[in-house]
Amino acid sequence: MADRTVYNPMRKVAIFGGTHGNELSGVVLVNHWLKHGEEIARPDIDVRPFITNPEAVEKCTRYIDTDLNRVFDPENLRKENKLNLSYEVKRAQYINSVFGPKGSDEAYDVILDLHNTTAHMGATLILENSRDDFTIQLFNYIKKCMAPLTCSVLLNEHPQLKYATTRSIAKHPVGVEVGPQPQSIIRADVLDKMRMVVKYALDFLKDFNEGKEFPPCNLEVYKVLENVAYPRKENGDIAAVIHKNLQDQDWKELNPGEPIFSTLDGKTITYEGECAVHPTFVNEAAYYEKNQAFTITQKILLTAQSVRCINSK
Amino acid sequence: MADRTVYNPMRKVAIFGGTHGNELSGVVLVNHWLKHGEEIARPDIDVRPFITNPEAVEKCTRYIDTDLNRVFDPENLRKENKLNLSYEVKRAQYINSVFGPKGSDEAYDVILDLHNTTAHMGATLILENSRDDFTIQLFNYIKKCMAPLTCSVLLNEHPQLKYATTRSIAKHPVGVEVGPQPQSIIRADVLDKMRMVVKYALDFLKDFNEGKEFPPCNLEVYKVLENVAYPRKENGDIAAVIHKNLQDQDWKELNPGEPIFSTLDGKTITYEGECAVHPTFVNEAAYYEKNQAFTITQKILLTAQSVRCINSK
Numbered sequence: 001m002a003d004r005t006v007y008n009p010m011r012k013v014a015i016f017g018g019t020h021g022n023e024l025s026g027v028v029l030v031n032h033w034l035k036h037g038e039e040i041a042r043p044d045i046d047v048r049p050f051i052t053n054p055e056a057v058e059k060c061t062r063y064i065d066t067d068l069n070r071v072f073d074p075e076n077l078r079k080e081n082k083l084n085l086s087y088e089v090k091r092a093q094y095i096n097s098v099f100g101p102k103g104s105d106e107a108y109d110v111i112l113d114l115h116n117t118t119a120h121m122g123a124t125l126i127l128e129n130s131r132d133d134f135t136i137q138l139f140n141y142i143k144k145c146m147a148p149l150t151c152s153v154l155l156n157e158h159p160q161l162k163y164a165t166t167r168s169i170a171k172h173p174v175g176v177e178v179g180p181q182p183q184s185i186i187r188a189d190v191l192d193k194m195r196m197v198v199k200y201a202l203d204f205l206k207d208f209n210e211g212k213e214f215p216p217c218n219l220e221v222y223k224v225l226e227n228v229a230y231p232r233k234e235n236g237d238i239a240a241v242i243h244k245n246l247q248d249q250d251w252k253e254l255n256p257g258e259p260i261f262s263t264l265d266g267k268t269i270t271y272e273g274e275c276a277v278h279p280t281f282v283n284e285a286a287y288y289e290k291n292q293a294f295t296i297t298q299k300i301l302l303t304a305q306s307v308r309c310i311n312s313k
Numbered sequence: 314m315a316d317r318t319v320y321n322p323m324r325k326v327a328i329f330g331g332t333h334g335n336e337l338s339g340v341v342l343v344n345h346w347l348k349h350g351e352e353i354a355r356p357d358i359d360v361r362p363f364i365t366n367p368e369a370v371e372k373c374t375r376y377i378d379t380d381l382n383r384v385f386d387p388e389n390l391r392k393e394n395k396l397n398l399s400y401e402v403k404r405a406q407y408i409n410s411v412f413g414p415k416g417s418d419e420a421y422d423v424i425l426d427l428h429n430t431t432a433h434m435g436a437t438l439i440l441e442n443s444r445d446d447f448t449i450q451l452f453n454y455i456k457k458c459m460a461p462l463t464c465s466v467l468l469n470e471h472p473q474l475k476y477a478t479t480r481s482i483a484k485h486p487v488g489v490e491v492g493p494q495p496q497s498i499i500r501a502d503v504l505d506k507m508r509m510v511v512k513y514a515l516d517f518l519k520d521f522n523e524g525k526e527f528p529p530c531n532l533e534v535y536k537v538l539e540n541v542a543y544p545r546k547e548n549g550d551i552a553a554v555i556h557k558n559l560q561d562q563d564w565k566e567l568n569p570g571e572p573i574f575s576t577l578d579g580k581t582i583t584y585e586g587e588c589a590v591h592p593t594f595v596n597e598a599a600y601y602e603k604n605q606a607f608t609i610t611q612k613i614l615l616t617a618q619s620v621r622c623i624n625s626k
Contacts, residue, residue, distance in 0.1 A: 031550060032577045060601075118495040182431040182495030184598040188557040188575055237344060244501040262501050264345045285497040288373075 003216070005133045006310040009209040010109040010172075014048045014099055015040065015198060017114045019069050019166045020286065021056025022183040025194045026114025026176075040198065042206040052095055052113075052166055055087060060184050062286055063088055069113075072102060073164035095166065102169040110138075111170035112201055114194060117179035118285045119294075120248040123151045123193045126175025127221060128168060130155055135172045136304035138204050140217045145200040149193065152251055153221040154280060154297065161224055161295075174201065180248070183285050213308040222251065222278050222297035230293045231261060231269065239263055242283045242293060250280045254296070261293070316529070318446045319623040322522040323422040323485075327412055328353065328362045328511060330427045332382050332479045333599065334369025335496040338507045339427025339489075353511065355519040365408055365426075365479055368400060373497050375599055376401055382426075385415060386477035408479065415482040423451075424483035425514055427507060430492035431598045432607075433561040436464045436506045439488025440534060441481060443468055448485045449617035451517050453530045458513040462506065465564055466534040467593060467610065474537055474608075487514065493561070496598050526621040535564065535591050535610035543606045544574060544582065552576055555596045555606060563593045567609070574606070 017030030033040050033049040040047045051057055053068045065086035076089050077096050085093075099108045117124075123146060125139045143151045154177070156162050167173035176197050181190040208214070231239040240261035246254065254260070255276045261269035271277075277296040281287060284294075330343030346353050346362040353360045364370055366381045378399035389402050390409050398406075412421045430437075436459060438452045456464045467490070469475050480486035489510050494503040521527070544552040553574035559567065567573070568589045574582035584590075590609040594600060597607075 028551065028554070028577065036578065118498055180495075182493075182598050184496065184601065185431055185596050186551070186554045187596070188554050188560060191554060192557075238341065238499070241341070241499045241501050241504060244505075247501060264341065265349065283498050283500070285495050288497065 004306040012108045014111045018051040018057040020062045023116035024186045100169040108170045111167040112174045113167035115177045116181040120180045121250045124177040127155045133304040137214045141204040142200045155221040155223045158224045219302045227292040317619040325421045327424045331364040331370040333375045336429035413482040421483045424480040425487045426480035428490045429494040433493045434563045437490040440468045446617040450527045454517040455513045468534040468536045471537045532615045540605040
């Protein structure tokens with residue numbers, strides 16, 4: 001096993017906004033950069049800002065027919081009979097034709113996909129592959145630059161819970177998730193954090209392309225274990241809400257026996273797992289329809305080898 | 314001028330939820346009380362919980378065709394030709410037939426209309442008429458019971474900015490607005506505050522009906538002066554966001570020269586009014602489409618005479 005991983009330079013980079021049309025930080029930034037690109041320009045990198053779901057952005061809604069951030073699987077990307085496809089599947093095929101094809105050599109090197117959440121997750125990076133040394137190094141760099149601000153890393157490679165994201169067409173997909181921000185508004189503090197993450201990501205790519213070697217590193221990540229559903233009444237109505245002790249406590253340790261829900265008639269429901277976990281996406285608005293009250297994760301340490309650009313000067 | 318105002322007992326009371334279908338505290342409480350009414354029952358008062366915009370609630374959206382909370386004006390309530398009416402105007406006519414007719418003796422005595430906002434307004438009561446001694450006394454009672462929690466009162470009787478609310482069909486309309494809460498989620502802390510406001514309102518009505526006299530009182534209210542618009546680019550896009558010094562500062566004093574917006578290219582826009590004001594509805598999600606960044610108000614003191622029930626035992 002080599003102790004260094006080498007890659008071609010990263011020349012094709014995209015910044016996606018509006019994958020969910022009511023998550024406005026990315027929409028506003030991408031629209032701004034489409035007209036004023038200086039901030040995201042880096043030498044010898046084609047950095048392309050792009051609104052992925054323009055109809056959902058226009059309507060300020062998450063999606064038109066189906067969640068765009070769930071349909072980049074081979075089956076949807078291959079579907080024919082254009083007349084019967086949902087707006088988002090058609091759009092996914094188009095995006096794949098421009099920035100992919102997914103899994104091919106021609107695919108974009110890096111896609112930063114900008115999202116917001118109503119959960120108190122702060123600046124969060126989402127990793128899809130724990131063996132992708134390049135992306136681990138990138139995340140490690142961003143995390144260090146963001147300090148003393150917290151920048152957490154969520155690892156989702158759960159066999160059932162991983163989903164086919166828009167960014168997954170890139171060789172190195174980067175999910176950027178910043179909260180708390182209600183849907184359909186823009187908060188200056190959240191906008192600033194997202195802007196910082198993008199800046200540091202692009203700075204890393206520039207340094208990398210110019211031949212800088214990044215030494216081996218460890219990265220603390222929160223690995224997705226399970227989604228926790230809302231208690232429901234027989235008619236489907238929500239029977240309990242996130243307990244006030246859990247609200248806004250994303251990433252903090254949750255121990256067995258601690259409260260997670262309050263029922264409308266005043267009872268407390270506690271966490272009955274076997275060991276301490278770290279909840280995240282606590283009370284995310286878009287996950288009510290997916291019946292996810294929060295996601296539980298486990299803190300683990302990833303290791304990446306040294307990375308370097310193969311044919312830099 | 315008498316130093317006491319007398320009223321008939323308040324027998325017909327409604328609690329409205331879902332006037333905006335994605336403001337979930339009221340939706341959840343009203344749905345709960347429709348099945349478990351003990352909490353809102355008071356002797357000799359018909360307290361009726363009611364979902365005003367069920368289709369918008371079903372879709373978890375503010376409205377279907379038009380804002381239900383703006384169409385209770387005589388023109389809309391009188392419109393014929395049912396086929397061409399928007400869903401909400403038809404619904405307004407139905408609600409008016411059940412709880413009104415607006416302005417008539419048969420109209421409900423009190424309607425509490427439950428709303429949420431993304432602004433950091435805490436528990437807020439909205440008053441529509443500064444000469445309605447009964448409602449001022451009710452608000453004064455609720456405010457005192459809520460202490461040490463803040464409960465602010467917004468007075469909207471501005472000749473251009475007052476709008477035809479759903480609750481306005483009652484003799485004594487009570488707007489209940491609790492935030493901050495993102496659209497489409499339920500926060501336990503916000504739910505608790507709304508529940509307390511409703512409890513104290515009903516307690517007041519019970520005491521009032523039983524003959525308790527409420528002595529003259531003063532009530533501090535924030536009177537609506539003006540809505541402040543977002544700066545826009547030529548293409549209509551938002552050119553600036555609420556400045557971080559103003560975000561979450563609802564009700565606090567804003568002085569001329571203090572920052573109110575940040576532009577996307579880093580400039581600060583300051584407040585250029587002539588005197589100190591108190592902003593509210595700062596960064597409310599639903600007001601982007603109305604192009605209202607925030608509302609400025611002036612703090613004034615209202616006075617109410619003593620109120621008593623005319624024919625109590």
